Amino acid sequence: MSAPTGAPRKTPLFDAHKQLGAKVIDFGGWLMPVNYPAGILEEHRATRQAVGVFDVSHMGEIHFRGSRAAEAVQRLVTNDVSKLADGRAMYTVACNPRGGIVDDLIVYRVQADHFLIVVNAANIAKDRGHFHDSVGSWCDIQDASDDTALISFQGPKAEAALQALTPAVLAALKPFQFLADTQVVGRPAWIARTGYTGEDGFEIFCATADAVPLWTALVDVAGSVGGLPVGLGARDTLRLEARLSLYGNDLDDDTTPLEAGLGWVVKFDAGDFIGKDALLAQRRDGLIRKLAGFVMIERGIPRHGYAILEQLPAGADGKVGQVTSGTVGPTVGKNIGLGYVPTTLAPPGTRFYVDCRGKPALAEVVKGPFYKRDATAINPP
Amino acid sequence: MSDDNFPGDLLYTEDHEWARIEGNLATIGVTQFAVEQLGDVTQVDLPKEGELLKLRDAFGTVESVKAVSDLFAPLSGKVVKVNSPLTDSPEYVSEDPYDGGWMIQIEMSTPDEAKKLMDATAYEAFLKDQET
Numbered sequence: 228m229s230a231p232t233g234a235p236r237k238t239p240l241f242d243a244h245k246q247l248g249a250k251v252i253d254f255g256g257w258l259m260p261v262n263y264p265a266g267i268l269e270e271h272r273a274t275r276q277a278v279g280v281f282d283v284s285h286m287g288e289i290h291f292r293g294s295r296a297a298e299a300v301q302r303l304v305t306n307d308v309s310k311l312a313d314g315r316a317m318y319t320v321a322c323n324p325r326g327g328i329v330d331d332l333i334v335y336r337v338q339a340d341h342f343l344i345v346v347n348a349a350n351i352a353k354d355r356g357h358f359h360d361s362v363g364s365w366c367d368i369q370d371a372s373d374d375t376a377l378i379s380f381q382g383p384k385a386e387a388a389l390q391a392l393t394p395a396v397l398a399a400l401k402p403f404q405f406l407a408d409t410q411v412v413g414r415p416a417w418i419a420r421t422g423y424t425g426e427d428g429f430e431i432f433c434a435t436a437d438a439v440p441l442w443t444a445l446v447d448v449a450g451s452v453g454g455l456p457v458g459l460g461a462r463d464t465l466r467l468e469a470r471l472s473l474y475g476n477d478l479d480d481d482t483t484p485l486e487a488g489l490g491w492v493v494k495f496d497a498g499d500f501i502g503k504d505a506l507l508a509q510r511r512d513g514l515i516r517k518l519a520g521f522v523m524i525e526r527g528i529p530r531h532g533y534a535i536l537e538q539l540p541a542g543a544d545g546k547v548g549q550v551t552s553g554t555v556g557p558t559v560g561k562n563i564g565l566g567y568v569p570t571t572l573a574p575p576g577t578r579f580y581v582d583c584r585g586k587p588a589l590a591e592v593v594k595g596p597f598y599k600r601d602a603t604a605i606n607p608p
Numbered sequence: 609m610s611d612d613n614f615p616g617d618l619l620y621t622e623d624h625e626w627a628r629i630e631g632n633l634a635t636i637g638v639t640q641f642a643v644e645q646l647g648d649v650t651q652v653d654l655p656k657e658g659e660l661l662k663l664r665d666a667f668g669t670v671e672s673v674k675a676v677s678d679l680f681a682p683l684s685g686k687v688v689k690v691n692s693p694l695t696d697s698p699e700y701v702s703e704d705p706y707d708g709g710w711m712i713q714i715e716m717s718t719p720d721e722a723k724k725l726m727d728a729t730a731y732e733a734f735l736k737d738q739e740t
Contacts, residue, residue, distance in 0.1 A: 267673045268648045460647070460674050528651055528671050555650045555673050584669065584676070586653075 238284035239376050239438040255349035257285040260458035270461035271557045278382035278454035280445045287351035288375040291342040293366030300342045302362050307497035311336035316403045319492045322502025326483040330354050331474050337407050347474045376438035381428030384452045412444045425469025425598050468556050468598035470520050477551040477565050487518045517573040519592045522561045527588030529553030529564035529581045536580040559597045613640040620731035621682045634683050637710045646672040649701040652694040659687045683721045685714035
């Protein structure tokens with residue numbers, strides 16, 4: 228993660244977090260709640276069983292407007308932007324010319340000549356620069372991050388709880404659809420059916436000035452159904468159980484979407500996006516390493532930066548890979564992680580060792596998400 | 609914080625361990641403050657009985673959901689007992705740090721080292737200093 232300069236920044240909800248008794252940490256240059264008094268495990272459970280409310284206002288919102296907006300966005304991202312209709316969003320990455328990931332993003336098509344890209348907090352300045360340098364002359368690019376608050380509302384009870392606060396018909400909103408220009412507690416807001424927890428849920432965009440009343444109403448309504456405000460600690464355990472990547476850990480400027488298991492967001496037919504040639508060459512030549520998801524077989528909690536060893540005794544050159552994310556998986560009941568390994572060690576069922584501070588512990592590669600919600604139970608047809 | 613958080617019969621370190629001294633034996637754990645900083649404890653790794661510890665040796669680790677922390681020996685000596693239930697029930701550390709969450713008991717080799725540890729009043733003053 229790039230080193231932030233100057234004093235850490237606060238979201239418009241900083242005081243609200245303090246009032247709720249949050250433990251606040253400096254996260255990539257932002258003072259953010261890591262957990263509230265309930266603690267990470269309770270917050271995790273509340274999100275899986277009811278609803279969790281997350282302040283993600285530190286994330287960036289960059290608007291693209293003009294007749295060439297779609298063309299500009301397509302030049303930047305690997306997914307096929309032409310597949311988006313108005314009110315639809317998609318997950319994608321932006322690459323550098325080497326195929327490395329500049330950032331992972333959600334692109335929202337508001338209308339044919341207006342797109343919104345939501346970017347990671349630590350990357351706002353980098354992305355803005357990259358976007359301007361690459362397509363700045365094609366359309367109007369406006370960074371609205373400072374004027375926009377973002378609250379995530381996630382869990383099986385999210386739809387019912389949020390419906391009490393908005394005239395929008397949430398049952399009609401499908402995953403990755405969004406409504407611009409609706410309201411929540413009478414304040415102008417956008418509602419998107421997106422999230423980062425593996426649960427059904429919504430992300431609510433509003434003006435910075437409206438953030439506190441929206442947050443308060445959302446925390447109150449969540450509380451009425453057994454939900455909680457949730458900090459970054461449980462946000463990490465939730466996203467990792469759902470095997471969602473975290474930029475700066477699992478993705479960076481030197482990893483490609485093909486290595487990261489994000490080949491499904493790379494559409495080579497979509498257009499002439501930045502990084503396409505490098506990714507085509509990598510696909511032709513084959514991958515040397517891949518991001519593998521693994522569960523611990525032996526006792527040990529994998530952590531970012533731990534070495535992956537092919538066998539024991541490992542010897543001086545025994546390190547074949549590195550853990551990029553790892554945690555206790557409260558819902559899956561196992562210790563889980565992600566890490567880059569040689570492709571020969573990436574197939575499900577392969578076993579290797581994770582060096583947990585000098586104590587190697589056996590791990591096994593698994594396929595797909597560690598946790599998958601029962602979608603039929605949550606969204607009856 | 610109330611006296612309940614830092615019992616008066618214990619001695620404390622700047623690394624947030626406590627020691628309960630009874631004769632030549634010292635029982636060791638981590639303080640309520642440490643527990644609050646760590647959050648939910650999910651794994652505890654402790655030394656084996658018979659291991660020799662020098663003052664300030666890292667004798668084990670305590671892991672919460674979000675981080676791993678070293679445990680430092682507040683006193684020198686030989687490990688004579690280990691609270692092995694913590695292997696399967698690390699939550700005892702969070703729930704009951706001064707009783708069920710004790711970690712090891714040592715036979716002190718240099719009992720004078722205890723004179724350098726803080727009493728409850730000094731430890732609370734130390735915590736207050738840290739805050740400002």
